[in-house]
Amino acid sequence: MTASLLDAAQDLLEEGGIDSITVRSVATHAGVAPMGVYSRFGNKDGLLEALFVEGFDRLQAAIASASGPDALARLRSGCMAYRDFALANPHLYELMFRQMLELELSAESLERAEQTFGHLVSRVSDAMAAGLLARSDDVDVAQQVWNAIHGGVSLELAGVTFSSDPERTFGAMLDAMLVGLR
Amino acid sequence: MTASLLDAAQDLLEEGGIDSITVRSVATHAGVAPMGVYSRFGNKDGLLEALFVEGFDRLQAAIASASGPDALARLRSGCMAYRDFALANPHLYELMFRQMLELELSAESLERAEQTFGHLVSRVSDAMAAGLLARSDDVDVAQQVWNAIHGGVSLELAGVTFSSDPERTFGAMLDAMLVGLR
DNA sequence: GGCTCCTATATAACGCTGTTCTATAAGTAT
DNA sequence: ATACTTATAGAACAGCGTTATATAGGAGCC
Numbered sequence: 001m002t003a004s005l006l007d008a009a010q011d012l013l014e015e016g017g018i019d020s021i022t023v024r025s026v027a028t029h030a031g032v033a034p035m036g037v038y039s040r041f042g043n044k045d046g047l048l049e050a051l052f053v054e055g056f057d058r059l060q061a062a063i064a065s066a067s068g069p070d071a072l073a074r075l076r077s078g079c080m081a082y083r084d085f086a087l088a089n090p091h092l093y094e095l096m097f098r099q100m101l102e103l104e105l106s107a108e109s110l111e112r113a114e115q116t117f118g119h120l121v122s123r124v125s126d127a128m129a130a131g132l133l134a135r136s137d138d139v140d141v142a143q144q145v146w147n148a149i150h151g152g153v154s155l156e157l158a159g160v161t162f163s164s165d166p167e168r169t170f171g172a173m174l175d176a177m178l179v180g181l182r
Numbered sequence: 183m184t185a186s187l188l189d190a191a192q193d194l195l196e197e198g199g200i201d202s203i204t205v206r207s208v209a210t211h212a213g214v215a216p217m218g219v220y221s222r223f224g225n226k227d228g229l230l231e232a233l234f235v236e237g238f239d240r241l242q243a244a245i246a247s248a249s250g251p252d253a254l255a256r257l258r259s260g261c262m263a264y265r266d267f268a269l270a271n272p273h274l275y276e277l278m279f280r281q282m283l284e285l286e287l288s289a290e291s292l293e294r295a296e297q298t299f300g301h302l303v304s305r306v307s308d309a310m311a312a313g314l315l316a317r318s319d320d321v322d323v324a325q326q327v328w329n330a331i332h333g334g335v336s337l338e339l340a341g342v343t344f345s346s347d348p349e350r351t352f353g354a355m356l357d358a359m360l361v362g363l364r
Numbered sequence: 365g366g367c368t369c370c371t372a373t374a375t376a377a378c379g380c381t382g383t384t385c386t387a388t389a390a391g392t393a394t
Numbered sequence: 395a396t397a398c399t400t401a402t403a404g405a406a407c408a409g410c411g412t413t414a415t416a417t418a419g420g421a422g423c424c
Contacts, residue, residue, distance in 0.1 A: 023382060033403050034383090044382065094283065100340045101276065102201075117344065143337075143345050144355035151333020155325075158282045162299065163325050173326035176362030177355075205411060215374050216411090226411065 004030045005040060006050055013051065013091045018098070021048070045103050048095065052105065053112045055096040059085050060116040063123075072132035072178065075123040079149050079174050083167075086153040094157065097150075120146060133181050141181060148177050186212045187222060188232055195233065195273045200280070203230070227285050230277065234287065235294045237278040241267050242298040245305075254314035254360065257305040261331050261356050265349075268335040275339065279332075302328060315363050323363060330359050 008029035012020045023044050027034045041047040062085040066077035086093040099105065100113075124145065125138040133141065152170045155161060163169035190211035194202045205226050209216040223229040244267040248259035268275040281287065282295075306327065307320040315323065334352045337343060345351035 022380085024380090035402060035404090038383080039401065097336070097340060098280075100342060113342075114344075139344050140351055140354070143343065143351055144334075144358060147334035147337055147352075147355050148330040148359070149333065150337055151331065151335075152326075152329035154279070154336060155329055155332055158279060160282060160295075161325065162296075162321050169322055169325055170329070172322070173329050173359075176326060176359055177330070178362070180358030180360070180362030204409085206409090217373060217375090217413095220412080221372070 005032065005037065005047065006054065009047055009051055010054075010092070013095065014089070017091045018095055023047075048099055049103060049105055049109055051092070052096055052099045052103075053109050055089070055092045056113045056116045058089075058092075059096075060119055063116065063119050070132065071123070071126040071130040075127050075145075076174060076178065078120065078123055079145065080171070082149050083153055083156075083170055086157060090157050093153065097154075117142065117146065133178070144181070145177060148173060187214065187219060187229065188236070191229055191233055192236075192274075195277065196271070199273045200277055205229075230281055231285060231287055231291055233274070234278050234281045234285075235291050237271070237274045238295045238298045240271075240274075241278075242301055245298065245301050252314065253305070253308040253312040257309050257327075258356060258360065260302065260305050261327065262353070264331050265335050265338075265352055268339060272339050275335065279336075299324065299328065315360070326363070327359060330355060 005026060009021055009026045012025055012029060023034050023037050026047065027036055030036070037044065037047055041050060059082070062081045063078040066074060066081040068074040068077045096113075105113075121138050121142040124133065124142040127133040128135050128138060128141075149170075152173055156166050156170070161169070187208060191203055191208045194207055194211060205216050205219050208229065209218055212218070219226065219229055223232060241264070244263045245260045248256060248263040250256040250259045278295075287295075303320050303324040306315065306324040309315040310317050310320060310323075331352075334355055338348050338352070343351070
């Protein structure tokens, strides 16, 4: 039941964006009465929070699956996977970062999101250990990288791209960043 | 009348965020009946679009006012001014980029936003002309810079900063970016 | 000046939203 | 088999954006 509600919400999200997720639409799509959302998730925000967590888990898996010949290549590959995930799940990505602004999320949910960031920190740390990035605070550098890739993805999803080849521009930004951090 | 409605909307936006902007609340705050919003702006989206345009105009002014001893310093200073603007007007900044996703804006409104980007392109172009950045497509490079600073600002506004000193981290990201583009 | 027409504003209503309340059905333990 | 707890269904409430209707005000003309 709780899974079917989540599935229904994801379907509606993919199909019609955030606004098409309403308590009634999700419940109907899952073949349940609206009250089902409240008994399972407390309220609509609880349902959105579950989507938030699932989104970060999937994002983390996408980053983790990236590979490469050396630590810096794996970092770069993970960042490209980050972009691929966002472009493949635009509405989910939007929801994940909008909820961060609007909802006050539970400690557990925030930790799930931080775990994803932790993966990025590890990759940065590995690259530093391999001498491929200048040694400094790995969390700080990971934050800088995340800033850049999140911005690139956000503007691309918003349709604000003045580049003819967004993927190439994204890669070029990433390379400039990594060169500057070397 | 149309100015007082805009002022009322800005007041409510600053005070309570995007959700506190409702047709009724804005009209009441401006001492007008709800219908006034429709006669002046067509509908609520028209009002939000007016806020969007005004936001980009103010952002452009903030970037333009930045100065420095050379072209690269002026570019960097403009980026820092970009961050200052966003932190000083968090809800307005959120609205500006959310509307880009949700509303389909008029051609004129989009052009106003593009003018702001044009200022950034000019600063990049100047830095290239002065030999302080590697010569390449200025629009493409400006996009990369915008990606990075928008991401940094967005995550900071969302409260997703694992750095102890966000301003320093933002500056470090910017420097890494500019070094990589040299 | 008085009358007509047009425009703009106010009021009420419609359909939608999230949420809550009440009553009914189902399932379990004794 | 009965009693009690739990979950579900349905209606109802306040708020939202929007629309339709009715009323007031001002401009143009005789």
